[in-house]
Amino acid sequence: MPMSRIRYTLNEAVGDPREWSFTWAILDDVTWSSACGFCGQTEQRLTYEVVRAERVLWICQRCVGRYPVSGTLDGQVLDSRAVRAHIHGLTARQKQRTCHDAIRKVQAGLSDVSLSEVAVYFDRNLQLSPQRAAVLFSAMARMGEPIDARIFEVQTRSIAHQDEFGSLDEAARMAVWPALSPQQQRRLASRGYAPAGARRNARIWERRGPQVNIAGACMPALSDPASLIPETE
Numbered sequence: 001m002p003m004s005r006i007r008y009t010l011n012e013a014v015g016d017p018r019e020w021s022f023t024w025a026i027l028d029d030v031t032w033s034s035a036c037g038f039c040g041q042t043e044q045r046l047t048y049e050v051v052r053a054e055r056v057l058w059i060c061q062r063c064v065g066r067y068p069v070s071g072t073l074d075g076q077v078l079d080s081r082a083v084r085a086h087i088h089g090l091t092a093r094q095k096q097r098t099c100h101d102a103i104r105k106v107q108a109g110l111s112d113v114s115l116s117e118v119a120v121y122f123d124r125n126l127q128l129s130p131q132r133a134a135v136l137f138s139a140m141a142r143m144g145e146p147i148d149a150r151i152f153e154v155q156t157r158s159i160a161h162q163d164e165f166g167s168l169d170e171a172a173r174m175a176v177w178p179a180l181s182p183q184q185q186r187r188l189a190s191r192g193y194a195p196a197g198a199r200r201n202a203r204i205w206e207r208r209g210p211q212v213n214i215a216g217a218c219m220p221a222l223s224d225p226a227s228l229i230p231e232t233e
């Protein structure tokens with residue numbers, strides 16, 4: 001897969017990243033519209049609070065993976081490996097909590113019995129099957145909730161899940177499609193399951209795709225759902 005050639009640089013005011021420390025606060029933006037205080041990247045989901053003296057910035061996952069920001073836990077200075085391990089754990093828990101809360105919010109707003117099943121399924125699997133994703137995403141659209149469907153991981157690795165996606169009607173597949181990574185979309189398209197409407201919007205998916213890929217390429221442990229939650233074939 002071709003890597004993005006866009007170059008990102010630290011804002012001049014940042015100086016030496018080692019002088020900054022994590023507070024361990026994470027902001028999970030379900031509208032995917034946060035910006036990074038280090039590199040200036042916009043349209044971020046997860047940002048991490050870092051401080052230097054009285055200055056506070058929120059930085060993106062990519063910068064977390066790239067720069068040796070300091071971290072202290074229980075009065076002990078962590079090495080960069082321990083910093084990343086701690087961030088990794090916090091991130092995984094934050095993502096789960098965010099998805100759990102988003103489902104509960106939609107559930108509370110609509111008296112739809114099928115959403116209870118989606119909630120139970122998510123809490124058990126920490127991911128959504130294509131059919132559950134379709135139920136949830138169409139409910140989110142009915143409620144007008146400004147939640148980006150990409151916060152959810154949709155299972156497409158197994159043939160059974162691919163076929164489940166393929167068995168959905170066009171509207172349901174279109175509802176799920178934007179939540180899929182470019183790799184997932186390619187896999188489903190190769191099986192003939194891409195919704196017809198996706199071809200019309202191909203440019204939008206392509207524009208969105210690299211945003212997700214850049215973070216994934218630099219810090220796969222944080223952004224690759226498969227590494228957080230193993231999915232059986």
Ligand SMILES: [Zn+2]
Pocket residue numbers: 036037038039040041059060061062063064
């Ligand atoms: Zn950044």
